[in-house]
Amino acid sequence: MFTRNNARRGLRDITNAGPTDSSAAVKPLSRVPAPTTAPIDSSRSDVVPHPPTTARSGSSYQHSGQVDNIDARDSGDPLCATEYVADMYEHFRSVEAQTSCRPTYMKGQTAINEKMRSILVDWLVEVHLKFKLVPETLYLTVNIIDRYLASTKVSRPKLQLVGVTSLLIASKYEEIYPPELRDLVYICDRAYSKSEILDMEETILKGLSYSITIPSAHAFLVRYLKAAHADKKMVQLSCYILDGTLQSYSLLQYLPSELAAAAVYIARRAAGRNSWSPTLLKYANYSEEDVIGVARDVMKEKNSAQSDLRAVNKKYSSSRYGAVANTTLSNDF
Incomplete structure (x- = not known):
């Protein structure tokens, strides 16, 4: 069950994630229906269960x-x-290459690091499940976070605000009934107000030039x-x-x-x-x-x-x- 303790965990874990590590090595570089479970046709050789092949x-x-x-x-x-x-x-x-990020943008961030991003996404998976949102909302949320962080420096206390606001934007795009603003304030344990979330929503959308479809x-x-x-x-x-x-x-x-x-x-x-x-x-x-x-x-x-x-x-x-x-x-x- 999702409680305020979960909200506190998200903010606390991000805050205590430790100093940034800019030396971490990384390699350079429309909506569709939910998956359906097609019945297996036993006459087809490619779907007959057998030991894994090399x-x-x-x-x-x-x-x-x-x-x-x-x-x-x-x-x-x-x-x-x-x-x-x-x-x-x-x-x-x-x-897809134009709407994706590569693992190099953290070099431009001075207050956050990869671990903080991972903690934020982990928390958002839990929030997404609690609100019973469609899978596309989660993937769009993470994409919005990455694209925004790739273009804008964010302080450590504001990272969770970016995450919850990205969830709001993605929910408005994908869901029939997106979460209410008061619920998003609650899951953050009131660390941010309604006006702060709305202001961040405008900031993120302008930062992405309102390009949300991916x-x-x-x-x-x-x-x-x-x-x-x-x-x-x-x-x-x-x-x-x-x-x-x-x-x-x-x-x-x-x-x-x-x-x-x-x-x-x-x-x-x-x-x-x-x-x-x-x-x-x-x-x-x-x-x-x-x-x-x-x-x-x-x-x-x-x-x-x-x-x-x-x-x-x-x-x-x-x-x-x-x-x-x-x-x-x-x-x-």
Whole structure:
């Protein structure tokens, strides 16, 4: 249950996160429906459960197997926009680099660091779950935070204000009923007033030139799960893995589409399926060889995550999400 103690934890942890470390090494560099759980067709070789394959055998299968038309069954549903969905994702791929940040912007911040960002995102995952918001809201929130921090220096006491205001902006964009302002004041334990949140909202929007529409990693995940013929557990596993990437500053080196593909790759291996498939090769436009390096870094970050960042594991340990956080994920690939 979310209480004022959680709000105090968010602000206290950010405040006590320690001095900034500018020497940390990092590598240079439209909305869609929620994932559906397509039934498994046992006649299809790429969805028949069997032991995980090596990268080499998977590489052979992805180029030789049958490619399915994943939109054929939805052609009569106008909400699926099957006539335009391929063009939509082509556009998403063309603009995702422009709406993403790379893990270099902390060099310009003098009062905050990567650890504080991770603590803030961990707190926001908990707040997002409490308000029962749609997944896109969380991904947009984190994107707004990163893009704003990439352009504006923020003091340590104001970082949580940036986070909660970004949640408000994302909620107004994505939700039918966004959280009320008084509720956002409450979850911050009244550390900020309504007027401070509204002033920060104007500041952030002007700082981003009111550019809020982004192709998020979750948007790509929805498409890739459909191409993967994912069952319910694979959907939950992929979402668990992808949510975990939000806390990692270093994973900003990868594009949203790459992180979504890596989440599907890891989930398929955990489910005992072929690592990659011809249908995924076509619709994700990534080969297994393209994805495997990203997946390794995702698992490396997951295994080395701070022990005090518990929100994602707590969320996906519940039966509502299939308790997939208890699944053993191998990084032997």
